Amino acid sequence: MIEVQNLTRVFRTYKKQPGFWGGVKGLFKREFEELAAAKDISFSIGEGEFVGFLGPNGAGKTTTLKMLSGLIYPTSGTSRVGGFDPAKRESAYRRIFALVLGQKNQLWWDLPAIESFNLLRAIYALPTVQYQETLDELLDLLDVRAKLNVMVRELSLGERMKMELIAALLHRPRVLFLDEPTIGLDVISQKAVRNFLREYNRRNKVTILLTSHYMADISELCERVIVIHHGRKIYDGALDRLEQRNPPPLASDDVAHAPMPGGSTGPAVGRKKIITFLPELQDSRDQAAFPEDWRSRYGETTRTEDGKFTLRVPSDAVVAVSQEILTTGPVADITIEDVPLEEIIAELFATSE
Numbered sequence: 001m002i003e004v005q006n007l008t009r010v011f012r013t014y015k016k017q018p019g020f021w022g023g024v025k026g027l028f029k030r031e032f033e034e035l036a037a038a039k040d041i042s043f044s045i046g047e048g049e050f051v052g053f054l055g056p057n058g059a060g061k062t063t064t065l066k067m068l069s070g071l072i073y074p075t076s077g078t079s080r081v082g083g084f085d086p087a088k089r090e091s092a093y094r095r096i097f098a099l100v101l102g103q104k105n106q107l108w109w110d111l112p113a114i115e116s117f118n119l120l121r122a123i124y125a126l127p128t129v130q131y132q133e134t135l136d137e138l139l140d141l142l143d144v145r146a147k148l149n150v151m152v153r154e155l156s157l158g159e160r161m162k163m164e165l166i167a168a169l170l171h172r173p174r175v176l177f178l179d180e181p182t183i184g185l186d187v188i189s190q191k192a193v194r195n196f197l198r199e200y201n202r203r204n205k206v207t208i209l210l211t212s213h214y215m216a217d218i219s220e221l222c223e224r225v226i227v228i229h230h231g232r233k234i235y236d237g238a239l240d241r242l243e244q245r246n247p248p249p250l251a252s253d254d255v256a257h258a259p260m261p262g263g264s265t266g267p268a269v270g271r272k273k274i275i276t277f278l279p280e281l282q283d284s285r286d287q288a289a290f291p292e293d294w295r296s297r298y299g300e301t302t303r304t305e306d307g308k309f310t311l312r313v314p315s316d317a318v319v320a321v322s323q324e325i326l327t328t329g330p331v332a333d334i335t336i337e338d339v340p341l342e343e344i345i346a347e348l349f350a351t352s353e
């Protein structure tokens with residue numbers, strides 16, 4: 001459904017010298033700076049896939065989504081979405097995709113959302129029955145029917161985002177580009193939007209490319225992620241595999257593509273878990289019973305100020321290590337958790353600097 005080949009976008013910006021005289025100087029001698037916001041990005045996404053598009057601030061995510069939506073032209077490279085070249089901005093292409101920018105409003109601020117929906121119905125020339133059916137389905141799924149006649153500016157952020165999603169989906173696009181759709185929402189609204197997106201993707205087999213800085217969005221919705229950093233793709237594959245401590249480097253552009261849709265490139269071999277336990281200290285011997293040499297054995301052992309030990313161990317060693325802990329001495333508390341996705345991603349960015 002989406003084919004991207006060596007997509008590159010270079011921005012050329014005027015570099016103004018500081019102060020008044022800097023501005024005057026710039027009138028005679030202009031200096032420009034070039035920044036490649038997206039560099040040689042290639043990937044392909046199959047119909048119905050729900051893919052996370054990750055990267056730190058300024059990595060080039062929005063730039064890429066804008067190129068795929070035909071809002072800006074690539075400097076070089078090609079892309080095809082649903083068989084269309086977005087750069088050609090054909091009307092037929094506009095009918096098959098939607099772009100939702102969490103940071104921007106697309107609805108009329110001073111009118112109720114239903115007015116914007118009616119306008120979109122006219123723009124897309126949607127048949128009445130189809131329009132009403134789609135609107136009813138979306139209003140029910142997002143639970144905002146009661147807010148249909150409220151001015152958009154009077155809606156809460158969460159209600160507004162739900163209305164934005166409805167506006168984007170009224171023409172039943174086959175491809176959905178979502179740029180931080182949960183930004184600024186409280187945890188309940190975030191969850192409602194996530195549940196909606198999951199259900200909508202399942203029901204309609206829409207292809208979705210989602211950017212979000214909330215890792216819960218990614219881990220709950222996407223089996224596959226594409227990670228970019230400084231405009232370059234640094235990972236493309238199953239989220240499970242990214243959760244390994246050392247994800248495989250990209251060997252080629254077509255590496256680690258997840259089978260479509262909903263597939264995974266394989267089991268999470270070598271994924272780590274965090275075991276945290278609190279020894280029950282009845283006397284000083286119990287304290288000594290938990291050996292400091294665990295650091296050398298597991299590599300990553302820490303002791304918190306409140307006396308808890310934290311070990312990072314491969315998933316397949318969790319049972320054995322837990323047994324060893326429980327037989328070494330009395331334990332007051334023990335928990336086993338996944339390494340937080342935020343941490344894994346941060347490490348990936350740090351190693352690709």
Ligand SMILES: Nc1ncnc2c1ncn2[C@@H]1O[C@H](COP(=O)(O)OP(=O)(O)OP(=O)(O)O)[C@@H](O)[C@H]1O
Nearest residue numbers: 011012013037055056057058059060061062063064
């Ligand atoms: N119109 C523009 N002119 C010049 N530079 C731009 C323009 N748009 C984006 N950039 C630059 O391109 C880089 C990538 O920006 P982009 O908005 O794609 O990042 P992002 O990954 O979406 O970041 P964020 O997570 O903060 O939204 C940034 O350094 C940004 O300053």
